[in-house]
Amino acid sequence: MPHDHHDHDHPHALLPPDPALRVKALETLLTRKGLIDPAALDEIIDTYENKVGPKNGAHVVALAWTDPAFRAALLQDATAAVSELGYYGRQGEHIIAVENTAADHNMVVCTLCSCYPWPLLGIPPGWYKSDAYRARAVREPRKVLAEFGVSLPEETAVRVWDSTAEVRYLVIPQRPAGTEGWSVQELMPLVTRDSMIGTGLAARP
């Protein structure tokens, strides 16, 4: 790395990239106007870096696999069912759960921007936000799935759900065979992030 030595004998602090300075400028201006509280920003970052992530969604899926009453409630009104577990959208969005079966495979995209069920899955991965995925998920979902290593039987229909600012989707993947009698805690690690977006399947035990 040719720039490494700069870290040691640089005469001044390393200048952040242009957009980083623009963000600092906005923060300074809004703080001076009393419109934002810098401590609240730190708390939001801490929440998304450390507290919210795919393990929330995995908890919901593992519960749906093991508790028929919860599964029914989740399919009926996911927003209400997950908020009872303490997961709710801070942007006021609704969550809809869609269940994968032998007949139907669901996958989720946001063709507009990158709407995503943050409370259940955290911040979306880069590929979810890319033009390539956003454009192709709708046009050629089977091809996209194949690139993720998912090949489905011919008779399985693929349904693609386009998220919006108001409605976000959680895919309930199929429970893997060989997990009969497993507890929620044992099942959770099998529920990968991609399986809840529909670009993957739940891991096999």
Place this chain on the structure above:
Amino acid sequence: MTPEPVFEQPWHAQLFALTVHLNETGHFDWPDWAARFGVTLADHGLTKDLNGGEDYFNAWLETLESLLAERGLADADAVQGLKSAWQAAYLDTPHGQPVQLPE
């Protein structure tokens, strides 16, 4: 499976938090934000295929700057002035010292 960082760059995290905070304190609603962001992304996507990383947050920043300017919350000249002030502060601060704006 390699764990991916939630935010690749500190400024991505700051920008995300700033936007969420402004939404939560009622300065704009999320559907309005998403519609505007979608327009910027579509616009940027005309000239190149966006990779969902750095260019995604550049589009996010541009959207927030124009929204705040339009709402009279952050005037473009004032933002530009503060950006220059931060740049000068970085260049004037000895390496290793905390960077602050002059009072």
